[in-house]
Amino acid sequence: MGKLFDYRTCPTTGLRVDRAAERLIKANAVAAIVFLAIGGLFGLLVALTRWPAVHLLPADWFYLALTAHGFDVLLVWIIFFEMAILYFASAILLNSRLAGPKWAWAGFGLMLVGALITNVAVLQGGSSVMFTSYVPMMAEPPFYLGIILFAVGALLGCGVFFGTLVVAKREKTYEGSIPLVTFGALTAAIIAVFTIASGAIILIPTLLWSLGLVSHIDPIIYKTIWWAMGHSSQQINVAAHVSVWYAIAALVFGAKPLSEKVSRTAFLMYILFLQLASAHHMLVEPGFSSEWKIFNTSYAMYLAVLGSMIHGMTVPGSIEAAQRARGLTKGMFEWLRKAPWDNPAFAGMFMSLVFFGFIGGISGVVMGTEQINLIMHNTIYVPGHFHGTVVAGTTLAFMAITYILVPLIFRRELILKKVARWQPYLFGFGVAGISIFMMGAGTLGVSRRHWDMTFADAILPFDYPSAAYLMMGLNGIFAILAAIGGLMFVVVIVGSVFFGKKLAEDEKPLYPEVPPAAAAVSHYGSAETLKIPGTAFLVGIFFVAFVLYYFVNWKYLSEVWPLS
Amino acid sequence: MAITPPSERIWWRQPIAKIELIWIIVAFTWGLIMFFMMIYWHGAGEQNLSNEAYQIKPQVFAQHAQEMIDEYTVREESGFPVVHPPAGSDVYLIARLWQWWPILELEKDQSYRLHLSSMDWQHGFSLQPVNINVQVHPGYDMVITVKPDRAGEYGVLCNEFCGIGHHMMVGKIYVVE
Numbered sequence: 001m002g003k004l005f006d007y008r009t010c011p012t013t014g015l016r017v018d019r020a021a022e023r024l025i026k027a028n029a030v031a032a033i034v035f036l037a038i039g040g041l042f043g044l045l046v047a048l049t050r051w052p053a054v055h056l057l058p059a060d061w062f063y064l065a066l067t068a069h070g071f072d073v074l075l076v077w078i079i080f081f082e083m084a085i086l087y088f089a090s091a092i093l094l095n096s097r098l099a100g101p102k103w104a105w106a107g108f109g110l111m112l113v114g115a116l117i118t119n120v121a122v123l124q125g126g127s128s129v130m131f132t133s134y135v136p137m138m139a140e141p142p143f144y145l146g147i148i149l150f151a152v153g154a155l156l157g158c159g160v161f162f163g164t165l166v167v168a169k170r171e172k173t174y175e176g177s178i179p180l181v182t183f184g185a186l187t188a189a190i191i192a193v194f195t196i197a198s199g200a201i202i203l204i205p206t207l208l209w210s211l212g213l214v215s216h217i218d219p220i221i222y223k224t225i226w227w228a229m230g231h232s233s234q235q236i237n238v239a240a241h242v243s244v245w246y247a248i249a250a251l252v253f254g255a256k257p258l259s260e261k262v263s264r265t266a267f268l269m270y271i272l273f274l275q276l277a278s279a280h281h282m283l284v285e286p287g288f289s290s291e292w293k294i295f296n297t298s299y300a301m302y303l304a305v306l307g308s309m310i311h312g313m314t315v316p317g318s319i320e321a322a323q324r325a326r327g328l329t330k331g332m333f334e335w336l337r338k339a340p341w342d343n344p345a346f347a348g349m350f351m352s353l354v355f356f357g358f359i360g361g362i363s364g365v366v367m368g369t370e371q372i373n374l375i376m377h378n379t380i381y382v383p384g385h386f387h388g389t390v391v392a393g394t395t396l397a398f399m400a401i402t403y404i405l406v407p408l409i410f411r412r413e414l415i416l417k418k419v420a421r422w423q424p425y426l427f428g429f430g431v432a433g434i435s436i437f438m439m440g441a442g443t444l445g446v447s448r449r450h451w452d453m454t455f456a457d458a459i460l461p462f463d464y465p466s467a468a469y470l471m472m473g474l475n476g477i478f479a480i481l482a483a484i485g486g487l488m489f490v491v492v493i494v495g496s497v498f499f500g501k502k503l504a505e506d507e508k509p510l511y512p513e514v515p516p517a518a519a520a521v522s523h524y525g526s527a528e529t530l531k532i533p534g535t536a537f538l539v540g541i542f543f544v545a546f547v548l549y550y551f552v553n554w555k556y557l558s559e560v561w562p563l564s
Numbered sequence: 565m566a567i568t569p570p571s572e573r574i575w576w577r578q579p580i581a582k583i584e585l586i587w588i589i590v591a592f593t594w595g596l597i598m599f600f601m602m603i604y605w606h607g608a609g610e611q612n613l614s615n616e617a618y619q620i621k622p623q624v625f626a627q628h629a630q631e632m633i634d635e636y637t638v639r640e641e642s643g644f645p646v647v648h649p650p651a652g653s654d655v656y657l658i659a660r661l662w663q664w665w666p667i668l669e670l671e672k673d674q675s676y677r678l679h680l681s682s683m684d685w686q687h688g689f690s691l692q693p694v695n696i697n698v699q700v701h702p703g704y705d706m707v708i709t710v711k712p713d714r715a716g717e718y719g720v721l722c723n724e725f726c727g728i729g730h731h732m733m734v735g736k737i738y739v740v741e
Contacts, residue, residue, distance in 0.1 A: 013567075059728055093567050130725050136702060137685045137727065176573045180566040219686055219701045246566035256565050260575035262584055263566075284698045286617030286706035294602045302595030309591040313584065318566070370602045371611055377697040378688045378723040445692040447723035451731045455721075458734040459642050460667075462692065462719035536583055543590065550598065554605075560694045562610035562711040 005097035011508045020101040021091035025084045025409050032080035037490045039072025044483040051476025052469050059451040063128040070131030076115045081398045082240050083157040089185035090164035095173040099163030103156050110153030118146030135217045144207040151196045158189045180257050184243030187267040188236045198228035220287050227278035235274035241397035245315045248349040251514050255322035258314050269307035273299040283373035293370045312357045317535040332534045343512040348400025348424035352393055359435045360388030362546050372553050381442025388435040396428055399489050407509030412500030420492045427485025433478025441471035616707040625681040629656035633666050659687035659700045664720045664735025672739050675711045688724035712739040
């Protein structure tokens with residue numbers, strides 16, 4: 001076949017790398033990291049203000065910083081990075097050219113302009129309405145406009161991804177079915193379309209309302225549809241970061257999915273059921289029946305949770321199988337003990353897996369239980385939960401794969417390898433601490449999005465127990481840890497991209513270690529030979545923790561005032 | 565590998581390993597247990613929302629509250645009327661920038677139909693230290709039957725961001741023997 005497009009051949013994986021796709025991946029990843037740095041800084045300011053002994057910012061700046069933090073990291077950093085993943089999982093993994101790079105650039109431009117407009121609107125001070133912008137509290141029109149432009153840009157990116165799948169199929173750049181990672185990315189892109197459509201349905205009328213062209217937006221309808229965007233966008237993250245887990249397991253270990261069928265079905269469950277999650281935010285609102293709440297909050301009998309629990313076994317299981325095939329068969333855990341813990345890609349990925357399951361996953365299901373939500377709604381337990389999913393889960397996974405992307409896509413050697421080595425641990429444990437202590441404070445009733453837990457300015461006094469102050473102080477300390485970890489990441493990556501040693505066209509990067517594709521454990525995993533006792537044990541611990549924590553919270557609930 | 569097309573072209577015919585199958589069954593069963601637990605609690609548990617709610621104009625809600633305040637105010641505290649409505653009655657709590665109005669005084673082990681609504685933006689009814697949290701919307705009257713089971717002084721905090729005075733929005737409920 002002649003050279004249909006401008007590409008180079010990757011010396012590590014042997015894949016053809018479309019240079020147009022490569023440039024887009026770089027641009028999106030760089031934009032993502034810039035907004036991670038900005039949003040992360042706002043996050044640190046928020047945490048330091050919520051640390052009662054520090055109480056850094058005045059009230060107006062606190063709410064401004066919190067709005068910017070939510071928008072920049074929850075939406076901008078993650079979606080930019082997901083665009084990079086979509087182009088990587090389509091053009092690169094499928095050996096194909098990217099469909100319509102011009103459209104992809106248009107999308108990138110819209111996203112960038114949108115993100116900047118909303119950031120400027122927030123910084124001007126008239127739009128401190130929080131990321132959720134619940135009506136009837138009104139932001140300045142540019143606040144909504146920027147988000148809408150950003151979403152349209154992301155939609156174009158999804159279109160380019162779908163187009164690339166079609167092009168690759170038609171031009172027969174691969175044989176058989178698309179790789180599992182691409183399948184996971186496809187899941188993310190399909191959920192993204194639903195998410196963006198929901199966002200448009202609610203944010204366009206809200207923009208018109210802020211311009212004075214629409215007289216009234218119902219707050220409950222707003223919230224229901226807004227969360228069809230807000231929560232579903234977190235499911236894009238889950239689908240994307242689970243794909244990243246599989247990708248890192250494949251790149252670092254040559255791991256093969258235990259069963260393509262099981263893993264793909266688990267992804268499919270995300271598409272089928274995750275959109276129901278808007279209900280998680282409506283459990284204590286007026287106007288919904290319990291039947292509606294129970295069906296929707298449980299994703300139709302926890303079928304999407306089932307998907308995540310399956311990945312929770314198959315990802316470490318595939319790693320264990322690959323390691324055992326290499327001869328690390330001693331005892332239950334030699335495969336894990338002798339895993340490359342000094343490789344930041346693996347360390348970040350494995351911590352992401354563990355923290356997402358144990359912290360973010362379990363707390364999410366418990367909090368999303370119809371009645372238990374009564375003792376958690378809008379307390380700081382909620383941000384505790386989603387820092388476990390989106391930061392310890394998604395962000396940490398995205399950081400981990402960036403360590404592989406820099407040498408493979410940016411063609412630069414990583415600088416400051418020692419810093420890179422420790423970065424995932426600092427950031428991971430920092431975020432795990434943030435999550436756990438916020439959840440602890442939430443259990444004691446501390447509100448989220450609240451400037452002063454001492455209520456010093458209130459006419460009627462109220463005091464939280466001193467344990468709540470301790471929790472918020474610890475939260476501040478771990479936020480500093482996480483911020484240092486975040487800074488290390490930005491320094492290593494930005495530094496490597498600009499100052500790292502350039503790799504020659506055919507030069508294989510040595511760090512982090514990515515074995516050649518030939519080392520893949522390609523014929524392991526049939527039903528007869530499969531032995532993954534270590535993973536089975538870990539999954540058992542997870543299950544026991546889940547069951548205990550679930551019922552402990554029913555116990556807490558049973559102790560509050562009877563309500564009916 | 566997960567980054568290459570499946571090595572077996574007919575991957576959907578590959579058998580599933582026993583250990584995976586066991587986990588799928590366990591996880592699915594656990595999902596069912598959690599699902600039915602919510603339904604079970606509606607029968608056996610004491611903490612459920614009735615989901616009784618009405619659309620209401622803020623001024624109408626304020627009028628209901630004012631009638632209650634006029635009739636049952638027993639004293640004043642820091643400028644707030646303290647209202648002691650009869651057991652079993654409809655009691656109204658107004659959420660507005662940045663107050664919970666009025667202070668309620670309830671009797672232990674008696675039921676009340678508590679009406680919550682906002683006059684302006686969204687607010688969050690957060691009863692502490694019991695830790696009961698419900699969202700309060702403008703234009704909606706949400707009715708919850710509460711039965712305080714311990715005497716004492718309770719704080720009503722706002723846990724939905726409602727502007728610059730959000731942190732000053734503290735109310736009070738007394739529960740007396």
